[in-house]
Every structure is written in structure tokens, then in C-alpha cells.
Amino acid sequence: MSIAACGIDFGTSNSTAAVHTPDGPRLIALEDGRPTLPSAVFFNLDEERQTYGRAAIAEYLEGYEGRLMRSMKSLLGSGLMEAGTEIGGRLLPFRALVGDFIGTIKHRTEAACGHACDAVVVGRPVRFVDEDDAADRLAQDTLEQIVRGLGFAEVSFQFEPIAAAHAYEQDITREELVLIVDIGGGTSDFSLVRLSPERRALADRSADLLGNTGVHIGGTDFDKRLSLACVMPELGLGDTLRNGAPIPNSVYYLLATWHTINQAYQGKVWSGFQEIARNLAEPRRFERLLNVIRKQAGHQLAMQVEAGKIDLSAADLSTLALDEAEDGLRIALKRGEFEAAIAGEIERIGVAAETCLAQAGVAPSRIDTLFFTGGSSAVPALRQGLAQRFPAARAVEGDLYGSVGCGLAVVAGQRYG
Structure with missing residues (x-):
């Protein structure tokens, strides 16, 4: 079957691609039979090649000489996008x-389809960059230039929560007023939409989109807060020099933030570490940091840390093995400590959700459904916080990693046939 259009969800943590078929949207198996491709690239210097996704992470963990890059989407709209990294x-x-x-996603999609994809609908967050419209436009313009450079003749965009709404609408049996809650690796996005079986075939849904908001907070921010609160203190964060001054915290923030980790390995940073080490009141925890570097x-x-966060979505306790810092080092993570660390982020996400309704002049009591998608939407504290704000709405969980990709394929079918 010839398929000329596809949808691509380029995510902060994971990416998907999908096509629209007569039987509905179909996710493409991008790696090892799975629809998700972790947004990771490893530059294997030992074998002079690049690997992607799970294979990239595996080679990094196996100890090959090289450089791992993750959370690349977070660079869009920032000054770092025009820079680069030394490999x-x-x-x-x-x-x-x-x-x-x-380009790897495009190639694997076309290989699975047996046909070139010359049109694409790309997902985008409601906000790439908070409170900076120029940077937000620049982020989409940059992404469009990159995608067009891969050979797509037609490129268009759709907000990720709207795409998720299209996916959810394929299965509903009655009209619903739905708040789409898309909590990804880098952003939290909300769309208030009117959905129904009668409307889903319409190409123009502008009248059914009642509100759209987003905030640049996602799963990688939860990782960062958990790391800074519970892990980095075991590596010296908060310790003092002999003169009583605190150890500079900049390197801890670099290591706790996915897309800045490689900056911690720069030579000038290491020189600063040596100076700190000579002036420590208690060196043991800082030595763990040096081991990581x-x-x-x-x-x-x-x-x-990310694995610990995921564990805490289902359990009250998780144990991290941090042998890379010190042989035998184990750290207990508690859900309560995690929830305290991300309380500020949860509050800002909740405010963004309420703002979406305020745009439309809709009372929280009128929401029929909270539709959750995005891997980070599984965090219990987040769901509890939103349930308190929208107590009359029922919670529905979509495919946490595939709803956006499937919805983009639906839109691609509507736009390009």
C-alpha cells in the first residue's frame, strides 16, 4: 500500500512515527519491534559510527569511548541551538x-511502509519557550528548516495535545468536553476540545478547539528536581569549604540536566574541581562527584535517577545503585521526598491547566474527561493535583507514548490524503 504522508512526534525523551491507513492510525515499529525510539544518539568513537535510541544507550552503558546526547528537543529555541558539541x-x-x-525516523518509517513519505505533520508543544514569543517562533522555524532539509515536500505542524485529541476521538461514542493533558519529557501541554463521533471526520476543527496552553516543564524537570534533592547531596552538594563557604553548585545543575551533562566534562570545569578538592572540609562526598566526572x-x-522516578510512580520507595560514584553506594528514594521536590512544578502545571479553561470561559465543573498522555503524566502527584482542580472529570489514560504520534497520522491523512 502506498503511503505518502506520515506523522512524526519528535519528543524530548522518546519519539514515534505513525501513518494513517483505512483501518485507522498505525504506529511504526522504529526499533526492535517497538514503536518508541528513545531520543538519544551515541557517537561511538571506537567504531567510528553513530547509533540511535536503545542501541545508543546500550553502547554508552557498555563502555565504548564516545559521546551520548539526549533531550535534543530542549535545544530548540535556545541559544545553544546555533552552537555545537565536540565529538x-x-x-x-x-x-x-x-x-x-x-532523518533516522524518516528512513525507518519509509522502510516499514515500503514507500517514500513526501509529506509530514510534525508535533510541537504549545510552547517551546515560555513567555518569549520570538524564541518560540524561532524554535518551530528551526525545526521546519531541519525537517524540510530531509526531503519532505510538504511539512506542517500540529500541537501535540491536539494530536492526542484526534487519537482519543477515534474511539468515543458520544460528545465530550475533554481537557487533553500531555505531559512529556520537556513540556506540559493542555488543549480544551469538544470531541464527538460526528465531528472526527471534519478537516476544519477550529470551532472545537476552545483553549490551548503550555508550560516548559516536563519529566526531565522532575528528574532534575529529584536528583538535586536526593542524589546530588550524596555527591557533595551543600557541603562546605574549609572557610565555611558552600561548594559552587553549578556543576551539580549541569549533571542534573539532561542536555547540559556533557558540559561537566570540559577541561576548565575539571580545573575548578581540583581547586575545590584542595579546600574541602570533608572530601568524601565530593570524591564521588569526581569519580562520576x-x-x-x-x-x-x-x-x-530517571529509573527511580519511574519506580516512584508505582511504589513508595526506590533504591538507586550508584556504583559509578562509589562502589556499593546505595541511595533510598522516597515518594514523599520526590513529591516535595517537584511541588513547585506541579503547581505551575496545574495553573497552566486552569488557564486553558479560563481562555474559553469554561468552569472546571463542565469538564467531562481528563485525557492523559505523555510518559510523565503517570506521576501520581500530578494526577492527584489535577483531580483536585477538576473533581467532576473522569480520568482516561491513553497510550502514554503513542497517542500523539497516532493523532499526527490522523491529521496527516486529513491534510494530505
Whole structure:
């Protein structure tokens, strides 16, 4: 079957692609039979090649010499996008990095379809950049330039929560007023939409979109807060020098933030560490930090924190094994501590959701359904916070990783046939 159009959800943590068929949207198996491709690239210097997704993470963890990049979407709209990173003695522009990754999605999608995809609907957050319209426009313009450079003749965009609404609408049996809650790796997006079986075939749904808001907070921010609150203190955050001054905290923030981890390995940063080490009142915890930097194990540390966060969605306790910092080091993470660390983020997300309704002049009591998508929407504290704000709404969980991609395919079918 010939398929000329597809949808691509280029995510902060995971990416998907889908096509629209007579039987409805179909996610493409992008890696090892799975529809998700982790948004990761590893530059394997030992074998002089690039790997993507789970394969990239596996090679990094196996100890190959090289550089791992994650959360590349977070660079869009920032000054870093026009910079690059040094890989094996050469400078790789971040534009090229993003293009290589999305190009891999395009290639694998076309291989699965057996046909070139010459049109694409790309998902985008409601806000790439908070409170800066120029930077937000620049982010989409940059992404469009990158995608067009891959050979797509037609490129258009759809807000990710609207795409998720299209996916949910394929299965409903009555009209609903729905707040789409899309909590991804980098952003939290909300759309208030009127959905019904009668409306889902219409190409123009502008009258059914009642409100759209977003805030640049997502799962990677939860990772960062958990790391700073519970893990980085075990590596010296908060310790003091002999003169009583606190250890500079900048490197801890670099290591706790996915897209800045590699900056912690720069030579000038290491020189600063040496000076700090000579002036410490108690060096043991800081030595753990030095071990992480020596081994360039920052991403491995961040993965452990991310895994702990995921564990805490289902349990009250998780134990992190941090052997990259010190052999045998174990840290207990408690759900209560995690929830306290992200309380500010949860509040801002809740305010963004209420703002979406305020745009439309709709009272919270009128919402029929909260439709959750995005991997980070599984955090219990987030769901509880939204349930308190919208007590009359029933909660429905979509495909946390695939709803947006499927919805983009529906839109692609409507726009391009």
C-alpha cells in the first residue's frame, strides 16, 4: 500500500512515527519491534559510527569511548541551538544532530511502509519557550528548516495535545468536553476540545478547539528536581569549604540536566574541581562527584535517577545503585521526598491547566474527561493535583507514548490524503 504522508512526534525523551491507513492510525515499529525510539544518539568513537535510541544507550552503558546526547528537543529555541558539541576532535552543529535523528525516523518509517513519505505533520508543544514569543517562533522555524532539509515536500505542524485529541476521538461514542493533558519529557501541554463521533471526520476543527496552553516543564524537570534533592547531596552538594563557604553548585545543575551533562566534562570545569578538592572540609562526598566526572558517567547517573522516578510512580520507595560514584553506594528514594521536590512544578502545571479553561470561559465543573498522555503524566502527584482542580472529570489514560504520534497520522491523512 502506498503511503505518502506520515506523522512524526519528535519528543524530548522518546519519539514515534505513525501513518494513517483505512483501518485507522498505525504506529511504526522504529526499533526492535517497538514503536518508541528513545531520543538519544551515541557517537561511538571506537567504531567510528553513530547509533540511535536503545542501541545508543546500550553502547554508552557498555563502555565504548564516545559521546551520548539526549533531550535534543530542549535545544530548540535556545541559544545553544546555533552552537555545537565536540565529538572526536570535530565540532558537530546541533542542527545536524537533530537532523540526523529525525532523518533516522524518516528512513525507518519509509522502510516499514515500503514507500517514500513526501509529506509530514510534525508535533510541537504549545510552547517551546515560555513567555518569549520570538524564541518560540524561532524554535518551530528551526525545526521546519531541519525537517524540510530531509526531503519532505510538504511539512506542517500540529500541537501535540491536539494530536492526542484526534487519537482519543477515534474511539468515543458520544460528545465530550475533554481537557487533553500531555505531559512529556520537556513540556506540559493542555488543549480544551469538544470531541464527538460526528465531528472526527471534519478537516476544519477550529470551532472545537476552545483553549490551548503550555508550560516548559516536563519529566526531565522532575528528574532534575529529584536528583538535586536526593542524589546530588550524596555527591557533595551543600557541603562546605574549609572557610565555611558552600561548594559552587553549578556543576551539580549541569549533571542534573539532561542536555547540559556533557558540559561537566570540559577541561576548565575539571580545573575548578581540583581547586575545590584542595579546600574541602570533608572530601568524601565530593570524591564521588569526581569519580562520576572521571568516568564521564553523568548520563548513567541521570538514567538511574530517571529509573527511580519511574519506580516512584508505582511504589513508595526506590533504591538507586550508584556504583559509578562509589562502589556499593546505595541511595533510598522516597515518594514523599520526590513529591516535595517537584511541588513547585506541579503547581505551575496545574495553573497552566486552569488557564486553558479560563481562555474559553469554561468552569472546571463542565469538564467531562481528563485525557492523559505523555510518559510523565503517570506521576501520581500530578494526577492527584489535577483531580483536585477538576473533581467532576473522569480520568482516561491513553497510550502514554503513542497517542500523539497516532493523532499526527490522523491529521496527516486529513491534510494530505
